[in-house]
Amino acid sequence: MVEYIVFFGLVISGFVFLGLDIRRIKGIQVQQNIPPYFEELNKCESPIEKRVLKALWMRDHKATAQYPMSPYRLDLALPDYRIAIECDGKTYHSSPKQKAHDRKRDKYLRSKGWITLRFSGKDINGNMSKVINRIESEIQKKHFIT
Incomplete structure (x- = not known):
């Protein structure tokens, strides 16, 4: 008797998960109220971005x-202060082509009234307090301007 209960329980749970998977594949979203913090955390593209966002x-x-x-997308932003925070990985941002692209992007952001703060993965992983202090000093400067 117990075997039948376990068997049919497994069959029913299999159909439930199959239905959920079909909904996922078809793109049917189940409405969830995700807190803003987790929404932003899910958008991060790298572990160093997540560390800075959390901090x-x-x-x-x-x-x-x-x-x-x-035409750009900022890793992290504090829009109220017009501060762009770029979390630069070691290899990607070290090529001459990427450095030129970063300069062009920073110039564009300056023309829109933004400041760009760039931090390497080494800085983020090695000295987060220094990174946060730098960001907060820019926030303080922006407070005095406005």
């Missing part, structure tokens, strides 16, 4: 991940 939110700075700034 900023812990200090009550509501940073936005993957902020659109046409």
Whole structure:
């Protein structure tokens, strides 16, 4: 008797999971109320972006991940202060072509009134307090300007 209960329980749970998977494949979204922090955390593209985002939110700075700034997209942004935070991986941002692209992007952002703060993965992983202090010093400068 117990074997039948276990068997039919497994069959029913298999159909439930099959139905959920079919909904996922078809793109049917189940409405979820995800807190803003987790929404931003899910948008981060690298572990170093997540570390900076977590540290900023812990200090009550509501940073936005993957902020659109046409024609670019910022790793992290503090839109109220017009601060762009770029978390540069070791290999990707070290090529001459990428450095030229970064300079062009920074110039564009400056023309829109933004400041760009760039931090390497080494800085983020090795000295987060220094990274946060640098960001907060820019926030303080922006407070005095406005």
